[in-house]
Amino acid sequence: MNLFEYEGKELMKKYEIPVPLSGLVKDYEVLPETELPFVLKGQVDSGGRGKAGAVQICETEEDFLEKAPEIMSVKVKGRQVVGLLAEEMCKVDKELYLSIMLQGVSKPTLIISEMGGMNIEEVAASDPDKILKVEIDPFTGLKSYQLKMISKSIQSVDAKKLSTFIKKIERMFVETGAVLVEINPLGVKNGELIAMDSKIVLDDHVTSMAEIRENFEERRNMLPGYISPEVEKTTVTFIPLEGNVGLISDGAGTGMMSLDLLYDEGLEVSSFAELGGMTSEKVMYRALELTFNNNQDIKALLIVLIGGFNRMDNMAKAIIRYVQEHNITIPLFTRMCGTKEVEGTEMMERAGIKTYYDLTETVKTLAASVRGGVE
Amino acid sequence: MSILIDKKTTVLVTGITGSSGMLQTKAMLDAGTKIVAGVTPGKAGREVYGVPVYDFISDAKKEHEFDTVISFVPPKFAMDSCFEAIDAGIRLLVLTTEQIPLQEIVKIVGYARAHNTIIIGPGCAGTIVPGMCKVGSHPIQFFKPGNVGIVSKSGALSYEIGKTLSDNDIGQSQVVAIGGGPIWGFTQKDAIQHYEEDPDTKIIVLLGEIGGGSEEVAAAYIRKHVNKPVVALIVGRNAPKGKNLGHAGAIVTGNIGTATTKIAALNEAGAIVVKSPADLVKKIQELEKQI
Structure with a gap:
């Protein structure tokens, strides 16, 4: 779950991590209680807000009334702004970068840099020596010598204050089971550290955090721009795409390979459905429902099944x-093999639905059919 | 001799009384695997297809000898169960459980490494030596003995390619499915290293996927250390960016984890990269003639 800035800052407060005073804007026609002037920050699940115009300063009430709807209409890298946070103006002496992440790495990694406020990937490319990366052993946590190394690299902040702050971030990262905690910029104001922004990604599989995640999700419904995502209750992974051939598989790897084989035949897929885990009749039925509901005009459907315990x-x-x-009349190309293969193919045959055994042959026959050849 | 498991391998099953545990235990016994004991806390004294069940691994250890554990424990209890298995001093742990929190996976993998336990997984289908035994969920009907060693992230893809090769009379020395990632114990690189050293393996097949950088790591290893022919197939070439296609690790973000970079790295390392199962068969048939 990718937390919005205001949610991340709420979590930070619980861990006594200093953040600027702020309030979520409930009504865009009423000036919020936050003292003017304030920064109006669009809440959106994407970086690059500032450049897109989703962060603006409001000096007066008129300013707010004009800028609130403006920011609400902004899209940042294709993502819609869903709410607004009014935050006190916080003039800082320096901006740092700090994160602990477990994305694209095999161990939690702390990253800190004096070059805050910028895209850290760009800093990594242009000034790699301005970034310090420290791996965190999950059994020991950050060690004293590592904290000393970090302090040495960030001369502008008192070593003890920096260590205390980092320990709080580490504690939050571990206790919430997060995969990312990123503060950029991390402000330095009169020698004190303050989290100006927050990007937190929670791990959906951490059961002890389930209640907190649900609570965040529930309260998001108060945001005027928020559309709650449809949560699939079965194990099906479903991704809508733009083509006109449906695809259902009982494995992620075989699904991706089938997708490639269809594209290599010059065809495009209307959706990707993977049954996942222990499948059943119900799950397969659901995958069909999702596929046809997503696009009623598909030209053909490829079903790739390899029964282990399916x-x-x-x-x-x-x-x-x-x-x-549903009186489906478009051609179905079902590759069926493995457990109860004979029973399955016989049932299909009796119902007048052809099945195939070899995947390559199945895809080629489908492609010929869609191109207008003979089935 | 094959890598990781052979006919002397003795196995304990954790989570043996659950529905997957029971199903897979039966299938493994049918495949010739020597399963000596099972564990589910609170279920001591029961039997699953003749296999005695204990509360703790240490209890089973007093009565039986085993060097391998396969786990079907639910995600909530998986980490503790892995620690218990590693503490028992086993050589190999196959962890089939999916949906374990990432920070816990880091702990499991770290603990296993520190104690010299090889861990395949998490979220994996495990491994099979066709015609001999298996520790995992590979359906035996798709495989036949031979000298092609396969490593795959995806379980189903390893069944699919195993079946395609078997249908074309190409047998396999061993098949390992390591899980969809993004963090692994036993990696693609580890499997390739084992196959390079395994006298029964003549040709190595790498089944990769978009996302992460493990294929690049494998490519770097191939370039320096591998003399046997490696044929690689990377799936997800046409997957949309930023979408997660069923495997947690199979996601392309920015320019990281694209099929293009993986294919380039493998080509450069001297591997033969194919685009389809049909091409894979053709390449292996050509290679077999040369060997």
């Missing part, structure tokens, strides 16, 4: 039921 008779039941209930 039973082909159950898959056949779901496919036959869906086709009959």
Whole structure:
């Protein structure tokens, strides 16, 4: 779960990490309680807000009334601004960068730099020596010598104050089971550290945080621009795409390979559906439902099944039921093999739905059919 | 001799009384795997297909000898169960459990390394030596003995390619599915290193996926240390950017983890990169003639 800035700052407050005073704007026609002038910050799940015009200073009430709807209409890298945070103006002496991350690395890694306020990837490319990376051993946490190394690299802040601040961030990272805690910029004001921004990514699999995640999700509904995502209750991974051939598979790897094979035939996929985990008739039926609901005009559907513990008779039941209930007339290309293969293919045959055994052949036959050749 | 497991391998199953644990235990026994004991806390005294169940691994250790553990423990209890297995001094741990929190995976992998336990997974299908035994969920009907060693992230893709090769009369020395990532114990590079040293393996097949940088690491290893032919297939070439295609690790962000960089790295390392299972078969048939 990617937290919005205001949610991240709420978590930070619990860990006694200093953040500027701020309030979520509930009504865009009423001046918020935050003292003028303030910074009006668009809440959006993307970096690059400032450049996109989603962060603006409000000097007066008129300013606010004009800028609030303006920021709400902004899209940052394709993502819609969903809410506004009014935050006190906080003039700082210096801006640093600090994060602990577990994305694209095999161990939690602390990254700190004197060059705050910029995109850290750009800093890494232009001034790699201005960045310090420290791996955190999960069994010991940050060690004293590592904290000393960090302090040495950040001369502008008192070593003890910096260590105390970093220990709080580390504690929050560990206790929330996060995969990313990023503060950019991390302000230095009269020698004190203050988190000017917050980007936190929580791990959806940490059960002890489930209640907190649900609570955040529930309160997001108060944001005027927020559309709550549809949560798929089954194990199906479903990704809508732009093409006109449906794709369902019972494995992520085989799904991706089938997607490639279809593209190599010059075809584009309307959606990617992967059944996931222990599949069942119900899950297969749901994948069909998602595929056809997403695009009613698909030209053909490729179903790639390789039964390990996925039973082909159950898959056949779901496919036959869906086709009959919804009067599906487009051609289905079902590759079926493995557990209960004979039962499954016989059921399909009786229902008048052809099945295939070899994946390459299945894809080639589908491609010929879509191109207007013979099935 | 094959890598990781052979006919002398003795196995304990954790989470043996759960639905997957029971199903897979039966399938492994049918495949010839020597399963000597199982563990589910609170279920001591029961039997699963003739395999005695204990509360703790240490209890089972008093009665049986085993060097390998396969875990079907639910995510909430997986880390503790792994620690218990590693503390018992086993050589190999196959962790099938999915949805373990990332910070816990880091701990599991770190603890295993510190205690010299090889850990395959998490979220993996495990490994099979066709015609001999398996520690994992590979359906035996898709595989046949031979001299192609396969390493795959995806379980289903390793079944698919195993089946395609077997249908074309190309047997396998061993198949390992290490899980969809993004963090692994046993890596693609580790598997390639083992296959290079394994006398039964003549050709190595690497089944990679978009996301992360593990194929690049494998490529760097191939370039320096591997003399056997490596044929690689990278899936997800046409996957949309920024979308997660069923595997947590299979996501392209910015320019990191694209198929293009992986294919380039593998080509440069001297691996043969193919685009489809049909091409994979053709290449292996050509290589077999040369060997």
